[in-house]
Amino acid sequence: MNPQTLYEKLWHKHVVREEPDGTSLLYIDRHLVNEVTSAQAFEGLRLGLRKPWRITPIIATADHNVPTTARAGGIADPISRLQVETLDHNCADFGIREFGMNDPGQGIVHVIGPEMGATLPNMTVVCGDSHTTTHGAFAALAFGIGTSEVEHVLATQCLLVKKLKSMRVTVSGALPPGVTAKDIVLGVIGKIGTAGGTGYAIEFAGPAIRALSMEGRMTICNMAIEAGARCGMIAVDDTTIDYLKGRPYSPAGARWDAAVAFWRTLVSDAGARFDCEVELDAGSLRPMVTWGTSPEMVVTIDGHVPDPAHEADPVKRDGMQRALAYMELAPHTAIQDIRLDKVFIGSCTNARIEDLRAAAAVVRGRQVAASIRQALVVPGSGQVKRQAEAEGLDQVFIAAGFEWREPGCSMCLGMNDDRLAPGERCASTSNRNFEGRQGPGGRTHLVSPAMAAAAAIAGHFVDAAKF
Amino acid sequence: MRAFDTLDGLVVPMDRANVDTDAMIPKQFLKSIRKSGFGPYLFDEWRYLDRGEPGQDCSKRPLNTGFSLNQPRYRGAQVMLARENFGCGSSREHAPWALDDYGIRALIAPSFAEIFYGNCFKNGLLPIVLDAAVVDALFRDLEATPGYHLRIDLPAQTVTTPAGAVHGFTLDPFRKYCLLNGLDDIGLTMQHMDDIRAYEAQRRAVEPWLFD
Numbered sequence: 217m218n219p220q221t222l223y224e225k226l227w228h229k230h231v232v233r234e235e236p237d238g239t240s241l242l243y244i245d246r247h248l249v250n251e252v253t254s255a256q257a258f259e260g261l262r263l264g265l266r267k268p269w270r271i272t273p274i275i276a277t278a279d280h281n282v283p284t285t286a287r288a289g290g291i292a293d294p295i296s297r298l299q300v301e302t303l304d305h306n307c308a309d310f311g312i313r314e315f316g317m318n319d320p321g322q323g324i325v326h327v328i329g330p331e332m333g334a335t336l337p338n339m340t341v342v343c344g345d346s347h348t349t350t351h352g353a354f355a356a357l358a359f360g361i362g363t364s365e366v367e368h369v370l371a372t373q374c375l376l377v378k379k380l381k382s383m384r385v386t387v388s389g390a391l392p393p394g395v396t397a398k399d400i401v402l403g404v405i406g407k408i409g410t411a412g413g414t415g416y417a418i419e420f421a422g423p424a425i426r427a428l429s430m431e432g433r434m435t436i437c438n439m440a441i442e443a444g445a446r447c448g449m450i451a452v453d454d455t456t457i458d459y460l461k462g463r464p465y466s467p468a469g470a471r472w473d474a475a476v477a478f479w480r481t482l483v484s485d486a487g488a489r490f491d492c493e494v495e496l497d498a499g500s501l502r503p504m505v506t507w508g509t510s511p512e513m514v515v516t517i518d519g520h521v522p523d524p525a526h527e528a529d530p531v532k533r534d535g536m537q538r539a540l541a542y543m544e545l546a547p548h549t550a551i552q553d554i555r556l557d558k559v560f561i562g563s564c565t566n567a568r569i570e571d572l573r574a575a576a577a578v579v580r581g582r583q584v585a586a587s588i589r590q591a592l593v594v595p596g597s598g599q600v601k602r603q604a605e606a607e608g609l610d611q612v613f614i615a616a617g618f619e620w621r622e623p624g625c626s627m628c629l630g631m632n633d634d635r636l637a638p639g640e641r642c643a644s645t646s647n648r649n650f651e652g653r654q655g656p657g658g659r660t661h662l663v664s665p666a667m668a669a670a671a672a673i674a675g676h677f678v679d680a681a682k683f
Numbered sequence: 684m685r686a687f688d689t690l691d692g693l694v695v696p697m698d699r700a701n702v703d704t705d706a707m708i709p710k711q712f713l714k715s716i717r718k719s720g721f722g723p724y725l726f727d728e729w730r731y732l733d734r735g736e737p738g739q740d741c742s743k744r745p746l747n748t749g750f751s752l753n754q755p756r757y758r759g760a761q762v763m764l765a766r767e768n769f770g771c772g773s774s775r776e777h778a779p780w781a782l783d784d785y786g787i788r789a790l791i792a793p794s795f796a797e798i799f800y801g802n803c804f805k806n807g808l809l810p811i812v813l814d815a816a817v818v819d820a821l822f823r824d825l826e827a828t829p830g831y832h833l834r835i836d837l838p839a840q841t842v843t844t845p846a847g848a849v850h851g852f853t854l855d856p857f858r859k860y861c862l863l864n865g866l867d868d869i870g871l872t873m874q875h876m877d878d879i880r881a882y883e884a885q886r887r888a889v890e891p892w893l894f895d
């Protein structure tokens with residue numbers, strides 16, 4: 217047999233049937249459901265007099281609309297409340313396992329799936345959310361879908377899709393101290409652009425990727441969508457297997473051994489051909505900070521805001537000018553001179569335990585700058601929160617002047633009460649710096665957890681490694 | 684999905700070009716958790732003099748009486764006669780949901796926006812493309828004739844006027860098949876249930892842990 221890429225292996229293992237035009241019926245192994253994109257799918261199911269094909273692949277949680285302050289009082293905003301209650305009712309009606317707002321297992325759907333072992337190698341994983349790419353870190357074929365497709369998966373356990381082209385991003389060498397997975401992925405997006413991965417499934421490979429923990433790999437795959445790719449993935453190795461061992465949804469006993477033997481085959485074969493290859497040297501990376509309103513508008517911490525006058529392409533130049541106007545930044549400003557109003561450590565990109573440890577290591581024994589109006593730490597899940605508290609990280613943050621919150625999406629997109637006021641500038645560990653993303657008129661700079669923590673202490677961007 | 688065969692339906696005019704999906708169902712209704720119930724808000728900004736909110740009771744809202752949907756002669760219409768590029772704008776399926784919920788079953792226009800056109804079929808609506816000159820004539824007839832009906836025959840692919848003029852239309856044979864049989868994407872996939880079950884049996888043998 218010809219050498220196959222990891223993507224081809226995952227694809228072929230899930231095709232139920234293929235139409236002459238290449239459209240394939242793909243079987244879905246794990247269906248994650250949130251409150252925002254599922255209500256109409258459940259209603260459609262009922263209107264069509266249908267029921268879920270299987271309920272065991274479905275895991276539901278409320279993450280976007282939940283308050284991150286005390287939850288005893290429920291949700292104040294009636295529209296948010298109705299979305300969350302509708303999910304509760306739908307799950308109860310159909311017998312679906314839900315980690316509801318007050319369940320200890322609740323959290324951002326892309327954080328709780330992996331931590332429960334509900335994301336396994338060779339799974340197809342879908343969710344009505346674009347950052348489903350996160351789960352590809354486990355050699356899974358994971359991608360976001362729309363509400364009609366959520367209904368389609370509920371009813372048939374399948375989706376109609378076409379095969380993507382394949383891209384391999386090889387990150388060679390080793391990361392310098394203080395440079396993290398977030399900086400790798402921002403570096404990749406800076407290099408290939410936010411449309412660079414359009415039409416592709418990206419496999420991240422190379423020594424620098426293999427050296428990452430599962431948390432770091434999830435950060436990378438999480439932002440594959442920000443490079444335009446429908447999915448990102450990383451091959452199985454010891455790190456994958458060690459992470460999965462003993463998790464609640466992971467296989468156990470003899471099944472575990474069989475699973476491990478099978479999972480080990482989920483790597484791209486030597487000599488497999490990719491439609492596109494991209495290379496990056498980890499040794500050349502520095503901590504990254506976005507300056508604009510697209511994740512590709514990114515420079516290193518020792519860099520400067522670029523000058524649109526030096527951009528030859530008129531469309532790009534125009535985009536840069538608009539971004540600078542929105543961000544209220546002048547060309548040539550040193551990144552380290554950008555002063556911040558708020559700091560957000562959270563989101564499905566960077567709210568796992570390792571992220572909180574990295575941030576706490578910077579914060580320990582220091583104080584949030586007086587000029588920072590609010591510094592939030594929002595753990596990605598109830599489990600992350602409890603683990604962090606067991607390690608005393610919450611006290612480190614609180615002593616420094618951070619607010620320690622309940623898990624959820626929070627200020628990543630501000631569907632709950634956590635948002636930026638117009639004009640406020642934020643160092644954020646999330647994944648999107650679009651206009652108004654964290655609140656109307658808010659200005660977002662994407663960074664790693666250590667960089668966000670250091671910015672909170674200094675009041676402006678600084679190199680966390682030298683801090 | 685409801686099947687479409689033939690229809691003899693009252694016609695309502697929507698006499699402007701480039702009607703976008705935002706006009707059909709304004710943004711605030713996207714916050715709704717429902718797929719049904721959008722009918723009262725169809726063309727909300729044109730139909731009412733105040734601003735609508737999801738869940739609002741529309742029976743007491745001030746009407747824009749000049750708007751076609753509010754004129755008694757068009758009450759109960761199942762066919763909408765429209766102008767070019769009908770349905771431009773976003774890909775939201777709320778637009779066909781709202782038309783369907785209102786009671787519209789078929790749309791006739793010189794052209795439709797592509798995504799909207801596809802979304803109509805997904806939701807059991809029949810969008811019919813006729814020549815601009817024919818559509819023009821239909822608008823004139825409609826204006827002049829109270830209770831104006833058109834007879835739509837999907838198997839024969841024809842629209843017949845009360846005077847007996849027959850206008851043929853074309854559409855993709857696969858879309859026609861799905862609409863005639865009431866098959867949405869899910870219905871189509873359901874035709875392959877046996878394949879899905881066979882696939883599951885084979886996966887279960889290799890990866891039993893996925894099926895606990």
Ligand code: SF4
Nearest residue numbers: 347563564625628629
């Ligand atoms: S944390 Fe942000 S990006 Fe992730 S699922 Fe929530 S809203 Fe989406």
